[in-house]
Amino acid sequence: xxxxxxxxxxxxxxxxxxxxxxxxxxxxxxxxxxxxxxxxxxxxxxxxxxxxxxxxxxxxxxxxxxxxxxxxxxxxxxxxxxxxxxxxxxxxxxxxxxxxxxxxxxxxxxxxxxxxxxxxxxxxxxxxxxxxxxxxxxxxxxxxxxxxxxxxxxxxxxxxxxxxxxxxxxxxxxxxxxxxxxxxxxxxxxxxxxxxxxxxxxxxxxxxxxxxxxxxxxxxxxxxxxxxxxxxxxxxxxxxxxxxxxxxxxxxxxxxxxxxxxxxxxxxxxxxxxxxxxxxxxxxxxxxxxxxxxxxxxxxxxxxxxxxxxxxxxxxxxxxxxxxxxxxxxxxxxxxxxxxxxxxxxxxxxxxxxxxxxxxxxxxxxxxxxxxxxxxxxxxxxxxxxxxxxxxxxxxxxxxxxxxxxxxxxxxxxxxxxxxxxxxxxxxxxxxxxxxxxxxxxxxxx
Numbered sequence: 485x486x487x488x489x490x491x492x493x494x495x496x497x498x499x500x501x502x503x504x505x506x507x508x509x510x511x512x513x514x515x516x517x518x519x520x521x522x523x524x525x526x527x528x529x530x531x532x533x534x535x536x537x538x539x540x541x542x543x544x545x546x547x548x549x550x551x552x553x554x555x556x557x558x559x560x561x562x563x564x565x566x567x568x569x570x571x572x573x574x575x576x577x578x579x580x581x582x583x584x585x586x587x588x589x590x591x592x593x594x595x596x597x598x599x600x601x602x603x604x605x606x607x608x609x610x611x612x613x614x615x616x617x618x619x620x621x622x623x624x625x626x627x628x629x630x631x632x633x634x635x636x637x638x639x640x641x642x643x644x645x646x647x648x649x650x651x652x653x654x655x656x657x658x659x660x661x662x663x664x665x666x667x668x669x670x671x672x673x674x675x676x677x678x679x680x681x682x683x684x685x686x687x688x689x690x691x692x693x694x695x696x697x698x699x700x701x702x703x704x705x706x707x708x709x710x711x712x713x714x715x716x717x718x719x720x721x722x723x724x725x726x727x728x729x730x731x732x733x734x735x736x737x738x739x740x741x742x743x744x745x746x747x748x749x750x751x752x753x754x755x756x757x758x759x760x761x762x763x764x765x766x767x768x769x770x771x772x773x774x775x776x777x778x779x780x781x782x783x784x785x786x787x788x789x790x791x792x793x794x795x796x797x798x799x800x801x802x803x804x805x806x807x808x809x810x811x812x813x814x815x816x817x818x819x820x821x822x823x824x825x826x827x828x829x830x831x832x833x834x835x836x837x838x839x840x841x842x843x844x845x846x847x848x849x850x851x852x853x854x855x856x857x858x859x860x861x862x863x864x865x866x867x868x869x870x871x872x873x874x875x876x877x878x879x880x881x882x883x884x885x886x887x888x889x890x891x892x893x894x895x896x897x898x899x900x901x902x903x904x905x906x907x908x909x910x911x912x913x914x915x916x917x918x919x920x921x922x923x924x925x926x927x928x929x930x
Contacts, residue, residue: 512541513566517558520574523548526609528617528890530597530919531567545570546661547590549577549601550609557590560662567662579605584640585673587658593669594661597919603639607632607913610921614889614911621893622900630911630921635765639916643674645762647696650712654690674917676764682706687718697722698756701764702746707739709756726756742822745793747771752793752826755818759792763914766922770912771799774883777908777926778854780804787855787879788812789840789868794823794833796856801830808832811850813843841867849877856883863891866898873902884925892923899927 513519521534523545531544532552543566548554553575556568569590573580583589583599598606607630614628635642648656651666658667671680678699689695693712699705707724710717714727717737724739734741734756742755747767754760761767774796780786780803788797791812801810810833814820820837827833836843840859849871857864857872863886864872872879882904886892896906908926915921 513543513558513561513568515558515560518571519543519556519558519566519568521545521548521554521556521568521570523550523552523554523570525550525616526612528613528919541566543568546597547571547600548573549579549605552577552580577601577605587667587669587672591660593658593667593672594663595658595672596674596917599917603632603913603916606639606916607911610913610919611911613919614892614909614921614923617889617893618896621890622897624900626906626909628909628911628923630913632913632916633763633765633769635763640673641676642764642916643672643679643762644676644701644764645696645698645760646672646675646679647694648684649694650689650692654688654692656685656687656689656692656695676701678704678706682708682721684708684720687720689714689718691715696757698743698754698760700743700745703744705743707741707743707756724756728757747795748799750798752795752798753822754793755822758816758819758822761914761922766912766914767795770885770922770924771795773910773924774856774885775799775803777883777924778856778881780808780854783807784854785809785811785850785852787849787852789844789855789857789864790814790859791823791835792816792819792858794826794835796858797823797833797835798827798830800854800856801827801833804832806832809850810834811836811847811852813838813840815839839865841865841871844868844871849874849879851878853878854881854883855879856885858885859891861888861891863888864895869895869898869902873899873904875903880929882927884923884927886923886925887920889921889923892925896925896927904929 523532527533532548534543545556545568548570554570555572556570558568560567587593588599610630649659649666650656655668657669679697682697692710692714696709698707706722708722711728725737726741727735742753745752745754748771782805784804786800791797791814797810797812812835823835904927907928912922
């Protein structure tokens with residue numbers, strides 16, 4: 485921590501008081517300054533905020549909890565906000581715990597945001613962020629609770645996919661927060677034991693940009709995807725190893741190049757680097773809850789947009805039966821190949837490759853009555869929302885699976901304006917120790 489000097493105080497009302505302690509009373513904080521703060525509400529991204537009402541300046545603080553009094557070192561400043569790390573806790577919250585990982589903390593690994601909070605507190609914070617985003621972006625309030633997923637009672641050892649960054653010396657580790665710097669680690673506490681067992685961080689990876697390890701706990705499969713131009717590969721405990729070059733072309737090194745995931749009582753092929761829920765219990769829980777919310781009936785026509793490897797499409801195909809149809813859409817070619825393989829038992833389920841909005845405009849909704857969307861963090865394309873809101877469509881229920889509360893709120897506002905009604909919203913703690921949260925919103929048409 486930089487040495488403190490004599491400072492005048494800058495009174496702030498509302499959510500907190502900011503007392504600069506390393507510059508003159510009239511100057512704006514600069515990187516390296518130490519501020520004494522009373523921390524206010526949690527905000528999206530793993531921060532808490534303290535505001536100066538007289539200047540409008542907001543200080544976004546990591547490694548703090550609402551209500552705490554801390555000393556925080558400024559890491560970045562802009563015209564309207566300051567980012568800082570809490571480096572000393574003067575008055576601590578009852579929710580504060582000792583981080584279980586020695587790499588968690590200011591200036592260290594940026595992978596986890598809430599290791600200093602109890603698991604119950606983490607879930608309350610995530611629920612608060614969801615409601616905050618709905619209020620701020622969508623303009624309405626809705627009750628929401630974030631529930632744990634079976635299998636992560638302690639919040640550690642759950643992550644089945646970890647992408648390790650590689651520095652110029654070939655050291656594999658995890659990045660500092662908002663930085664390209666690589667922190668060398670012995671192991672990641674939230675990674676599954678099979679990921680740790682691959683021993684990636686103990687080896688050198690010269691020429692590589694990243695090394696992604698993906699595992700299947702049920703079968704103990706391990707796969708490794710190396711990105712870049714590695715100058716040779718160290719021996720690694722994995723059944724499948726591939727190299728992904730700059731063009732995205734895959735060079736097989738060993739094994740099949742995919743993993744067999746298990747969910748809903750079935751096997752699903754997922755290529756290395758492909759999307760699958762990283763919490764081992766999330767695919768089962770989300771699959772079950774999406775089916776419950778959509779209530780598919782035999783003969784229904786269903787949509788699965790941004791279908792990935794085809795999990796929801798497969799569950800819907802089984803439910804609607806041969807007299808029904810499923811139209812699945814995915815842009816990524818590797819995921820399309822996986823989905824077509826996974827849906828081969830249901831010929832009435834078709835996978836179309838392309839941008840979701842383009843495919844919907846080209847094919848139309850085709851009399852669909854139910855739909856599930858599971859977009860990336862950027863949310864659903866506006867043109868796709870326009871199609872889903874078409875008053876001539878027969879859609880009656882929509883399940884929206886989201887990993888980003890901000891884009892979920894944005895899209896919900898558009899869907900509500902387009903005639904949909906929000907009838908359910910729940911959160912899942914699919915990413916313990918981080919600020920990330922999975923949501924399932926259910927919408928119906930009058």
